Amino acid sequence: MHDIRPALWVAALALSTSLGNAAPAQPLPTILAETMAGPMATAFDASVEAVRHTVVAAQVPGAIVQLHIQAGDRVQAGQLLLRIDARAADQNVAASTAQVQAAHATLALAARDFERQQQLFQKNYISAAALERAETIFKSAQAQASAQLAQASASRTHSGYHAVRAPFDGVVADVPVSLGDMAMPGRPLLTLYDPAALRVTAAVPQSLATSAPDHSQLRIELPGMPAGRSWIAPVEVQVMPTVDAATHTVQLRATLPKDMAGATPGMFARLWLPAAHSGSAATVQGRLLVPLQAIVRRAELTALYVLNPDGKPLLRQVRLGRSIDGRVEVLSGLMPGEAVVADPQAAPGLR
Numbered sequence: 001m002h003d004i005r006p007a008l009w010v011a012a013l014a015l016s017t018s019l020g021n022a023a024p025a026q027p028l029p030t031i032l033a034e035t036m037a038g039p040m041a042t043a044f045d046a047s048v049e050a051v052r053h054t055v056v057a058a059q060v061p062g063a064i065v066q067l068h069i070q071a072g073d074r075v076q077a078g079q080l081l082l083r084i085d086a087r088a089a090d091q092n093v094a095a096s097t098a099q100v101q102a103a104h105a106t107l108a109l110a111a112r113d114f115e116r117q118q119q120l121f122q123k124n125y126i127s128a129a130a131l132e133r134a135e136t137i138f139k140s141a142q143a144q145a146s147a148q149l150a151q152a153s154a155s156r157t158h159s160g161y162h163a164v165r166a167p168f169d170g171v172v173a174d175v176p177v178s179l180g181d182m183a184m185p186g187r188p189l190l191t192l193y194d195p196a197a198l199r200v201t202a203a204v205p206q207s208l209a210t211s212a213p214d215h216s217q218l219r220i221e222l223p224g225m226p227a228g229r230s231w232i233a234p235v236e237v238q239v240m241p242t243v244d245a246a247t248h249t250v251q252l253r254a255t256l257p258k259d260m261a262g263a264t265p266g267m268f269a270r271l272w273l274p275a276a277h278s279g280s281a282a283t284v285q286g287r288l289l290v291p292l293q294a295i296v297r298r299a300e301l302t303a304l305y306v307l308n309p310d311g312k313p314l315l316r317q318v319r320l321g322r323s324i325d326g327r328v329e330v331l332s333g334l335m336p337g338e339a340v341v342a343d344p345q346a347a348p349g350l351r
Contacts, residue, residue, distance in 0.1 A: 046268075219234075
């Protein structure tokens, strides 16, 4: 039997030689965390609201026999949304229509009789009293026909309440009823809002009641939107004229642009006011910034790869603030001057 140990020694020597001659690993691209000075801004928690928002309620009682929409559907003004059982109302319309026809027949008969009485009076065949009676009957028939016509119109209007239609173009936010439910006057049937008219509302100190910021100086942050669309300049700013007696705050309303796809009522937002309107005495603030691409997000973890004194990348949890021109503010977890790995995808393999 041949001894294979010399061959193994030769293979191990060749492997060690090849590893020793291998090219060294490329250093990780890093960026130093730096601070930036700038005007201090103050954020106020806010929420997105719909300017046009309505709760459509039933005007008549009855069972819901047709339901054509569900939450999330887009509807157009005048579109049929649901229908309430209108059989009794339709029968009232038919009865009113028949009464109108009868009143018109009575009116036609009274008109012909009045015309004949006028002719007889001109020939002195009847007295003035007889002509007056014919005229009174004719006018009474006219009034009766008008009353029946108005009643029929009211019956048709009442019957129309059983068909619920969209008051404007919008999105159905909620449908709290189901097919077969009993609708009662005043009971909500659906909630509708216009996605093209949204605003952000925040409670701010009452000092803003006398010095409203210009819309060009104010910024809206929507953390739930994609990074490129999370910062918006409002179209218009409105300060409400009343002050909350308990909190001594006023409502500040900032209108969003019309092309805000993805923004929905109830979404969390922040309203950022410049130093001139935030009531802060400080005018300069150091902010620690890192590139957005260096952020690592894993489930609920927000972190950065930071090089330790030995040059090895370590994952460190951080708390972030606002984004500024492709960079994000680090509120805690990082010190100025520390080296942050710019490409977090390459860091785990070199630890």
